[in-house]
Amino acid sequence: MKKLFICERPYMLYKTIVKALLNEEDEMDVVLSNHMQGMEKMKEPLENSHLFHRVFFFDDKLYQDYIKNEHLSDYVKFPKILIAWPKKMGRYYKFHKMARREKLPQGLDFNAYDEIYAIDGVSTINLRMNFKKVSYIVSEHAKNNFQINMLLHKLAVRISLIFDRLNIIVAYSGCSKYVSAIEVSENKNLVSYLKEKKIIVYNVAEMVQKLDDKKKNKILELYALAYDKKLLDIHGDVNILLTAPLLEDWFSRYI
Structure with a gap:
């Protein structure tokens, strides 16, 4: 089976690196983007690792422009939230129009894959898959982020679902009609708007335990090479930041 991981x-x-280390049969390609600073540094180590058939990098300039106007404080303070969400949806609609004309990495063909995995966030690649009516699986962008139960966010998702059915915008948070399933760390306390989606459980912590020491060290080696850090043995005192809680993962830069 041929799989693409965005x-x-x-x-x-x-998660994708762990899957690749456990993979024995599938041909896996990966797309990196600059949604987070430093992700581009992983491209060369991943290419040299031979874990993936192809490694793409996408400079998502539209996303970077879109995110400039995002401020977490707008969504947690009243009455700012009453103005912030309509403005956000207006920017989101504009993002859609511009994404239709954006060029994707050369050689990236969605139709060449049996399965595609992507995060639930806003991105040019996600929009392009929806425009092309490509079915894909949405995976958490931070552990248990589908358990976050904010009333206004749920309302915004519900509204976006209506527009999604009318083909005006793509629904937020993995609710697009072209999303075939949602991959989560654990199937509990999930937000109600996912009840119609198929749920796939992939617990990374459990999967890592299936790796032998050589493969665990491979993970450390990839990050060490990318970020120019000294490689430590897995039995030593190791503290490498692989991800962060939701607020630190993205929003905190804009407070």
């Missing part, structure tokens, strides 16, 4: 956040990439 890794636009560190947690998604970490």
Whole structure:
């Protein structure tokens, strides 16, 4: 089976590396993007690792422009939230129009894959898959992020679902009609708007335990090479940041 993993956040990439190390049959390609600073540094180590058939990098300039106007404080303070969400949806609609014209990495053909995995966040690649009516699986961009139960966010998702059915915008948070399933760390306390989606459980912590020491060291080696850090033995005192909680993973830069 040929699979594509679109890794636009560190947690998604970490999961994908674990999957690649456990993989014995599938041909796996990976796409990196600059949604998070430093992700581009992983491209060369991943290419040299031979864990993946092809490694793409996408400079998502539209996303970087879109995110400039995002401020977490707008979504947690009243009455700012009453203005922030309509403005956000307006920017999201504009993002859609521009994404239709954006060029993707050369050689990246969605139709060449049996399965595609992507995160639930806003991205040019996600929008392009929806425009092309490509079925894909959405995976958490941070551990248990589908358990976050914010009333206004749920309302925004519900509204986006209506627009999604009308083919005006793509629904937020993995709810697009072209999302075939949701991959989560654990199937409990999930937000209600996912109840119609197929749920796939992939617990990274459990999967890592299936790796032998050589493969565990391979993970450390990849990150050490990318970020120019000294490689430590897995039995030593190791503290490498692979991802971060949701607020630190993205929003905190804009507070």
